[in-house]
Amino acid sequence: MRDDGGALRQTYFEKISIHEDYDIESLTFCEGMARRKRGTMKKTAFLFPGQGSQRVGMGRDLMETFPAFRQTMEEADATLDFSVQKLCLEGPEEQLNQTQFTQPCLLAVSTGICRILEQEGVRPDAVAGLSLGEYTALVAAGVLDFPRAVALVRRRGQWMEEAVPGGRGSMAAVLGAQRETVIRICRDVTADSTAPDVVEPANFNCPGQIVISGERSLVEIAGDKLKEAGAKKIIPLVVSGPFHSSMLRTAGEKLEEEFKSVCWRAPAMDYYTNVTGCKVEDEKAIPGLLVRQVQSSVYWEDTIRHMLEDGVEEFVEVGPGKTLTGFIRKIDRGLRVWNIEDTATLRQYLEQRQA
Numbered sequence: 001m002r003d004d005g006g007a008l009r010q011t012y013f014e015k016i017s018i019h020e021d022y023d024i025e026s027l028t029f030c031e032g033m034a035r036r037k038r039g040t041m042k043k044t045a046f047l048f049p050g051q052g053s054q055r056v057g058m059g060r061d062l063m064e065t066f067p068a069f070r071q072t073m074e075e076a077d078a079t080l081d082f083s084v085q086k087l088c089l090e091g092p093e094e095q096l097n098q099t100q101f102t103q104p105c106l107l108a109v110s111t112g113i114c115r116i117l118e119q120e121g122v123r124p125d126a127v128a129g130l131s132l133g134e135y136t137a138l139v140a141a142g143v144l145d146f147p148r149a150v151a152l153v154r155r156r157g158q159w160m161e162e163a164v165p166g167g168r169g170s171m172a173a174v175l176g177a178q179r180e181t182v183i184r185i186c187r188d189v190t191a192d193s194t195a196p197d198v199v200e201p202a203n204f205n206c207p208g209q210i211v212i213s214g215e216r217s218l219v220e221i222a223g224d225k226l227k228e229a230g231a232k233k234i235i236p237l238v239v240s241g242p243f244h245s246s247m248l249r250t251a252g253e254k255l256e257e258e259f260k261s262v263c264w265r266a267p268a269m270d271y272y273t274n275v276t277g278c279k280v281e282d283e284k285a286i287p288g289l290l291v292r293q294v295q296s297s298v299y300w301e302d303t304i305r306h307m308l309e310d311g312v313e314e315f316v317e318v319g320p321g322k323t324l325t326g327f328i329r330k331i332d333r334g335l336r337v338w339n340i341e342d343t344a345t346l347r348q349y350l351e352q353r354q355a
Contacts, residue, residue: 044314045270045307046117046124046140047328048110048133051102051243053321056091059109061343063089068119072112072146076104079147080154084108099240100157103132104150110136110319111146113340117318120350126270126279126312128303130324131203131244132156134274134293142268143283155258159251160294161240169242170216171202172223175209176232182210185229189222190214202244203298206327211237213245248295255294259287270310277302279310300324304331316340316349 062069063085076084087096088105095101110133117123129137135153138144144152174182182201190198197215199222204210212222219242223234242248264283273280273289277299280286304315304327317324317339325339338349 042314043125043310043312044122044316045126045128045312046114046137046316046318047324048127048129048136048140049106049317049319049321049324050129050131050133051099051106051239053319053323054096054102054106055320056093056096057089058105058320058341059088059112062109062112062116062346065343066112066116068115069112072115073108075147076108076150079150080104084150098157099161100154103135103153103157106132106319107136107139107150107153111139111149113318113346114140116346117340122350122353124269124316126272126307126310127267128272128274128307130300131274131293131298133319134290136319137271138267138286140269141271143265143271143286144262148262152258152262156251156255156294159254160243160248163248163251164241166240168216169214169245169247170219171211171213171237171239171242172219173209173211173235173237174223174226174231174233175235177208177210177226177230179204179210181229181231182212182226185225186212186214186222189218189225193218198246200245201297202242203300204302205298205300206330207301208232208330209327211244213242214247215242244294244296244298246295252291252295256287256291259290262287270307272303272306274298274300274303277306279306300327301331304328308332308335314338 059069059073063073073085073088082101084105087101088109096105124140127137127140129135132153135144135149139146139149186199186201190200195215197218199212199214199218202211202213212219227234264286266283267280270279272278274293275289275296280289314336315328315338317337320341322339325337328335328337340346340349
């Protein structure tokens with residue numbers, strides 16, 4: 001590893017040794033981890049989507065129907081310097097898709113749905129969120145107050161945008177490649193580069209779908225090599241930066257400073273972190289995990305498999321879209337999976353619970 005940019009390049013490949021559930025040689029999931037526990041009461045997990053699931057109009061019918069949802073949006077408006085309600089309902093789409101606006105809007109919509117479910121007597125046994133969604137999970141678990149969280153993710157979005165100049169970073173979805181192949185090729189491309197830049201695995205979403213992130217030209221080189229190695233398809237993603245890569249180190253540093261003034265409470269239910277995919281029980285560990293989360297890989301498939309091992313049998317995606325629902329079905333098509341994003345899907349879920 002070169003001296004130039006050494007702080008930036010101390011990245012995924014050096015930090016991966018902290019992921020204790022993997023054999024570092026093969027980097028495959030421990031045998032038997034996906035086995036479900038038997039003979040226990042059915043446990044439900046709420047899962048919260050991340051950036052990319054937003055759309056203009058999200059939450060419209062919920063806002064018109066449920067006071068708890070409307071109150072959540074009003075809380076967000078009172079906390080921030082722009083109207084979450086107006087941006088969610090009216091756009092413009094270009095602004096909604098900017099990271100600093102996307103993140104508080106998604107957190108507000110998912111939290112609003114959570115509050116409706118709570119009023120209906122539905123509380124999860126476990127929570128997790130993809131990237132930004134992890135902050136929604138922390139609100140649901142009682143670790144963070146909603147106003148504090150929505151302000152945090154606004155700053156998080158700003159710092160993520162500022163960390164890397166526009167156009168320098170990119171991301172791509174890799175379909176049909178093995179995990180160890182993606183890791184190896186990213187490592188080799190990074191080692192061969194002459195600039196203090198990287199390409200790294202960003203998201204391990206589900207079997208057959210991994211996202212890579214980093215400097216734009218290195219992402220392209222890695223994509224070409226992955227296709228040569230047998231990947232079925234490389235899909236460039238429309239994003240504003242190389243998220244979940246060590247190129248966002250400065251965003252992590254700013255979050256670390258910001259977290260010093262945050263009051264963290266113990267999770268009121270099982271909470272799983274993106275950084276390892278494992279359950280976190282000590283609230284003192286959460287700030288450090290979130291600092292690492294913004295600049296390192298998201299182990300989403302591993303999160304779901306750990307939940308299965310811990311007895312979760314029902315998964316509910318709470319928020320816009322069905323991205324997480326699709327990932328779970330690729331992990332195990334036999335799982336009970338629901339998504340709640342509007343009044344119709346909310347009623348469907350509540351009705352099946354009463355059946």
